[in-house]
Amino acid sequence: MFKILQRIIGITGRFKGRIRASYITSFIKGVMMKAPLILCYLAISSFMQNTMTKDKCIYYGLALLACLALQGVFEYITNMLMSAAGYMVFADIRLKLGDHLRKLPMGYFTEGNIGKISSVLSTDMLFIEENCMGVLAEIVSFMISQGLMVVMMFVMDYRMGIMALIIVGAFLIVGNYMLRTSMKHSVVKQEVSEDLTDEVIDFAEGIGIIKTYNLLGEKSKRLTDEFETSCREAIGFEKAYSPCARALYLTYGIGTSIMLALSGYLYSIGIFTPEYMVGMVFFLFDLFISIKAYYGHMPRLTVTSASLDRIDEVFAAEELKDLGTKELPAAGNSGSVDLAGDVSEIEYDNVSFGYTQKDVLKDVSFKIKAGEMTALVGPSGGGKSTIASLLARFWDIKDGHIRVRGEDIRDVSLGSLMDSISMVFQRVYLFQDTVYNNIAIARPDATREEVEEAAKKARCYDFIMQLPDGFDTVIGEGGASLSGGEKQRISIARCILKDTPIVILDEATASVDADNERAIQEAISELCKNKTLLVIAHRLKTIADADQILVVSDGEIVERGTHAELMDKKGTYAHMVSLQAS
Known part of the structure; x- marks a missing residue:
């Protein structure tokens, strides 16, 4: 007692x-x-x-x-x-x-x-x-x-x-x-x-x-x-x-x-x-x-x-260790250079990872140059989302290294890392707050003009202004009072306002109706200008122009190359394209 x-x-x-x-x-x-x-x-x-x-x-x-x-x-x-x-x-x-x-x-x-x-x-x-x-x-x-x-x-x-x-x-x-x-x-x-x-x-x-x-x-x-x-x-x-x-x-x-x-x-x-x-x-x-x-x-x-x-x-429960003391170099000042002299913005070096005892990724290696788009494709459960999440340190890797501009992300403070990364998820969550605050959360010091400009670029300004109180309208928890496409565009407006050099994109149009798809694609185009992109692709037609396509299956990269190169190989990627086209 x-x-x-x-x-x-x-x-x-x-x-x-x-x-x-x-x-x-x-x-x-x-x-x-x-x-x-x-x-x-x-x-x-x-x-x-x-x-x-x-x-x-x-x-x-x-x-x-x-x-x-x-x-x-x-x-x-x-x-x-x-x-x-x-x-x-x-x-x-x-x-x-x-x-x-x-x-x-x-x-x-x-x-x-x-x-x-x-x-x-x-x-x-x-x-x-x-x-x-x-x-x-x-x-x-x-x-x-x-x-x-x-x-x-x-x-x-x-x-x-x-x-x-x-x-x-x-x-x-x-x-x-x-x-x-x-x-x-x-x-x-x-x-x-x-x-x-x-x-x-x-x-x-x-x-x-x-x-x-x-x-x-x-x-x-x-x-x-x-x-x-x-x-x-x-x-x-x-x-x-x-x-x-x-x-x-x-x-x-x-x-x-x-x-x-x-x-x-x-x-x-x-x-x-x-x-x-x-x-x-x-x-x-x-x-x-x-x-x-x-x-x-x-x-x-x-x-x-x-x-x-x-x-x-x-x-x-063990916290994710934030022991890094370094700050990421400014975009364009990468210290990671491969043998050909090309500068890498992002590098995965023999990365392995597992949840508890189960291995999810095994010796994954690839590089992304600044301003390029890399797409991750493959069957569900293959490890695409895990690869993207590891870049944002949602988990820590088991073996290997992930580097951004030459710095191992574990040596960099989480705050500095997240200041360089924006993420757009398929499943959007909005807080029970005003539309304005749901966008401004990305950069609290932004002016109202900057928030409204981000909304215009994300193609959501018009429908926001039709709400009862415009930007000051309080939306339901999780964005319940908005449609899926409207919530998605508000989430893109967040990322546009944050304006980071790296964008992780879980293809936002995968589960929206045709009416919203065009507006969302235009919003994504605004978001991705001059950015380094890591895209989880569901509709393969949207990544045909990617600089690099990685086919991920069972935690490994089984194919890599451009759309044309992978189609010529007539392997897994070509088979996936043909299935979606039929």
Whole structure:
């Protein structure tokens, strides 16, 4: 239990001082809650001893009002220190997690971890923030209060103190059993929550395909099964915890009864005075209330521990190392020169790469001169997208070197590398923001005139101006309120605004309608002027003028050359062209 509390305190970072200060204010609040009982005991004792006066009654009344006022004040201070700190702690943790996620290789997001990330952000962090941080000070206060209660029993009589210690020991035995039971089920409960989140995301993202192929029954069953599993585990958690909770309440009831019986015995033999006996009755039900409340928070703390494990697991994912200190030479100042004296803008030198244990690329080598277009073609799954992604360091290669203007990209800072590369994907994602901000994200310091000029070159200015608020129109998340072709042109406008010397192009017209294809081709032509291009080609007619065509299959370059050279070879490329022409 102490280890869990230490873990929680350990994540508070720069707010540790506030958290520790809240222990004091929470304890004072607890004392103010008990003070009225002490005042009542003193008042009754005065009556029993015939020493009560008018002035004493006034003093006791004023003291009661003061206790209530101080209780409210210290509760407010505790909430300000603890609850507010909890939200600020997790604001920092979320920012830290966001910074960590952006440094992870893209492979982490393609290995089934989206559900884990979503669950950590929406379930684990939220649970700790709302259910644990606010009661942390109270839990510490409970421990202090229980210790003081035991000391008070020793002050009254050593036999009372010894019996109180024995009963506290019984609470510890029950509590440790509760801890083990709750911890085991808490881990499973949070894992089930992650599986459910993953299934909900999968169902929502694939709803179009599910409906198209009439798979609602099958997919809904999987989702329903996950909900039932989650429900079953939640009920199982309660069933496993219920006997522990009953044992806790029985220990409290039996312990309180024993202390009452012992007090009565000590009174009967003349050890306790009538006033002591009255005081004991007043405090009887508060003797073990602190340790009972302490263990009553056990489920929250064990779920918190399981949640912290899952948060730590995401933070433990290895980041893509950004140890490069060099800056890329300016475009046109390449230091990579081949035997013929030609300058290479991009060079792949015996590059090998694999996801986990699976090899995807094997000894891939090629060069691209500045201002030239190289096209990657071949069957799906052959490695084309991986080759392009490695240039942007979405992953790090296993063996070999990738150089830009003579510099190994691992020796170059990621910021410098990405300042030289723009990417246009088939699948476009736009943020839930204004059209203007979705374009300006490429270069935040751009003027409005530059953003609008980029939109004109990308052939999207006209349809933007027809939107309700023009460039200030807020579009739905993912660009849901725009057509596929419109989203694609906005993404091209981004790249035009960024104006980098290297462009990676996953052929943007592969999945758009004929009406949009011409506009997108014109936009791409604007984007690609005087650029070094690495193009993943799907429609082979669009890369007939490429300076170099690489046919990629099973992670290897099986053919290379110009369109004419490859057609003369009558190999894989020529066969692909004939299939598309037929």
